[in-house]
Amino acid sequence: MSYQLTHPSLQHDRRILLSITKWLLIVGVSQAVQIRLSASERKRLRKIARGHRSPVREKLRAQIVGDAARGLPNTVIAHRCGVVEDTVRKWRGRFAADRLEGLKDLPRSGRPPSFTPVQVVEVKALACQIPADADVPLARWSCPELARHVVAAGVVESISTSTLRRWLTADAIKPWQYRSWIFPRDPDFAAKAGRVLDLYAGIWEGESLGVDEYVISSDEKTSIQARCRCHPSLPPGTARMMRINHDYERGGVLAYLAAYDIEGARVFGRCEPSTGIEPFMALVEQVMTQEPYVSAKRVFWVVDNGSSHRGKKAIERLTKRFSNAVMVHTPVHASWLNQIEIYFSVVQRKVVTPNDFTDLAEVEDRLLTFENRYNATARPFRWKFTRNDLDDLLTRIDRHQAAEPALTEAA
Structure with a gap:
């Protein structure tokens, strides 16, 4: 006997099958996690989905959640996004559990490290050595030179310059940079420096300075040349910096003597053919014959x-x-404690460099004119180095000197 769809028993089975299918669909839809979005979440998801710079995977996840919030079933969302239903369930569930944070990738172990911690430490240790101590004929390390050396020394089989630079950056190691410094040679360094720092703090021999007591910082800026360029200097322009001709003719030198009132932020200067006792005393005369210094109780000259x-x-x-x-x-070799040096640095950057003067008269006129301009708007320097900083500095120097014999013996 052949069965047809019209057979009563088959019609009954068909009705049962349709009922089961409807029940499965209803259960499937009802079991899908319901997504409801706040206004801020909806705005954020829309921005991710439409953003030109959003990664593709983040756009996909935002679209899945957005469709789920509109009530679409997983099958429809999967078809619209071109993924399988398991992917839709995954991100739908992740968002329901952790909201926007759930759409981010979970932490992963990542690729196994190519270098051991010991190798990283050895490379950094080499970067903290003088190249000559490692029998390398260099004054300073550069990243390419250091990478070449660690491979030649057998520390690593191979390493890129970018990897080495990343290691050094992590510990702020910059072996290609340097700065000069000097050990205190004055046996009375601490006492002399302390007196100067006390004056900057308004103290002398343990007592505060009065309103009629002043502190003057003074020095000479020597050998300022008048260099007349062989061709006129060219002013800056669009995408072009100022240009100065390299060749010049010498027009002589002069000395600029200056005194700086650290509280009043006022500069007194004069130009002389050279330095010496007489030019310095002329500067003192220039300052001390003016008020308020002529009638002051005391005027301290830091030199x-x-x-x-x-x-x-x-x-x-x-x-x-x-x-x-x-x-x-x-103290000897401690001109950095003299505040006038800060003003001389300003003069060097703003007046003298680049040096292009017709003669010494032009140099003198420029210096004195700038002095008046500076005094019109100047404020006292914010001196931050105190006695406590001095004590810390001397402690570090003592610690370094104590470690030197041990380093010498180890070498």
């Missing part, structure tokens, strides 16, 4: 150990000429 104001004779010479003047010396 370095230059020949024009060195030693006890300079102190006696100043006191003899002006009884209210007190000379205070910085």
Whole structure:
């Protein structure tokens, strides 16, 4: 007997099959995680889905969640997004559990490391050595040179310059850079530096300075040349910096002497053919014959150990000429403690460089005109180095000196 679809028993089976199918579809839809979005979440998902710079995988996940929030079943979402239903269920469930954070990739172990921690440490240790100590004829390491050396030394089989640079950057190691420094050679460095720093803080011999007491920082900027360029300098233009001709004719040199009131932020300067006792005393005369210094109780002159104001004779010479003047010396090789050096740095950058002057008269006119311009708007320097910083510096120096014999013996 052949069965046809019209047979009563088959019609009954068909009705049962359709009922089961409907039930499965209803159960499948009802079991899908319901997604409801807040206004901010909807805005964020729309931005991800439409963003030109959004990664493709993030766009896909945002589209899946957006369709789910509109009530579409997983089968339809999978068809629209070109993925399987399991993918839709995964991101639908992840979003329901963790919201927007759930759409991010979970942390992974990633690719196994190509270098051991020991190799990384050895490379960094080499970067912290002077190349000559490793028998390499270089003054400083560069990343390519260091990469070449660690391979030749057998530390690693191979390494790229970018990888090595990333390792060094992680610990802020920059072996290609350097800066100069100097050990204190003055046996009274701490005492002399402390007196200067106390004056900057408004203290002298443990007592605060009065309103009629002033601190002057003074020095000479020597050998300022008048270089007349063989061709006129060209001003800057669009996509072009100022250009200065390399060749020049010498027009002589002069010295710029200046005194700086650290509280009033006022500069007193003069130009002289050279430095010496007489030019320096002329500067002192220029300052001390003006108010408020002429009637001040005390005026402290902070100077370095230059020949024009060195030693006890300079102190006696100043006191003899002006009884209210007190000379205070910085330690030997410590001109960085003299605030006038900051002003000289400003002059060098803003007035002298690039050096293109017709003659010395033009140099002098430029310096003195700038001095007036500076005084019109200047404010006191924000001096931050204090006695506490000095103590820390001396402690570090002592620690370094104590470690030197051990390093020498180990070498």
